[in-house]
Amino acid sequence: MKKPQDKTARMTKALREGGVRVTRQREALLKVLTEAADHPDAAELHRRAQVLDDTVSLATVYRTLTVLEREGVVHRHSFESGGARFEVADPVHHDHIVDIDTGHIIEFRNDKIEELQRLIAAEMGYEIVHHRLELYCRKLA
Amino acid sequence: MKKPQDKTARMTKALREGGVRVTRQREALLKVLTEAADHPDAAELHRRAQVLDDTVSLATVYRTLTVLEREGVVHRHSFESGGARFEVADPVHHDHIVDIDTGHIIEFRNDKIEELQRLIAAEMGYEIVHHRLELYCRKLA
DNA sequence: GTTTATGCAAACTCTTTGCATGTAG
């Protein structure tokens, strides 16, 4: 069982070492991000962060998310509808299943599919820098 | 060698049978779409369609693309940056490699990867309705 | 003739930015 506070501590350390200032607002956002079990968008992160610190503005949420993404501690996804959604970067890459009826997002990882992608790209003379695989699904009866 | 005019003819037929009116503007857009070897966005399609019919407005381009997508003759993609990009629906599904240096988009199809996706979804109790696989790549040296 | 599509401009959503002020290191 990984404790969220450990994650936050590791993240703030990584940020400071990257020359990034850890402000009250950024601490609030980091806490909200590490505690999120879902994939919230910027507005939702703003709402959650304001509970912890009501001075957090939406502009800062966006600016901070950009910084966190650049520092590699957050991943940005854009699923089929709506704006960008965010999650704390997982050291192990995973893909997503989107339940088109409920909107729920499920993570999965499959080494075979990762390897196949690498092979396909290589056959075409390419090396994968990053990729995106989303399965839009419906629950089986 | 498939002739573009055949494609357009088939598409207009499908549209009329779907109760959709085929206007001058829609004809221009269909022609531009079938002749496109790339994946243009709405603004680019607007530019190209205006060469054929200068009364085509951007609003109509958007409205028509929505109709064409609903009728199944066009696919809409949203790659990592910029707005939506469109292509005539391919009867055989394909995925995309995006060259991150040039922006070029290459299509590919791989049955094994399609099958793997189906298996993964099934294992989680899901059936795939549609999916999206994009490989953001760099040319190998 | 009816019903649907169009152009235009305004509105909308999501995101970014300029600027004066605040604050982390």
Place this chain on the structure above:
DNA sequence: CTACATGCAAAGAGTTTGCATAAAC
């Protein structure tokens, strides 16, 4: 103390929409 981060409001990009007019069937 100085450089960087912030809030606010305004601007931006991409897309949609209300309305009066035009045209497909």
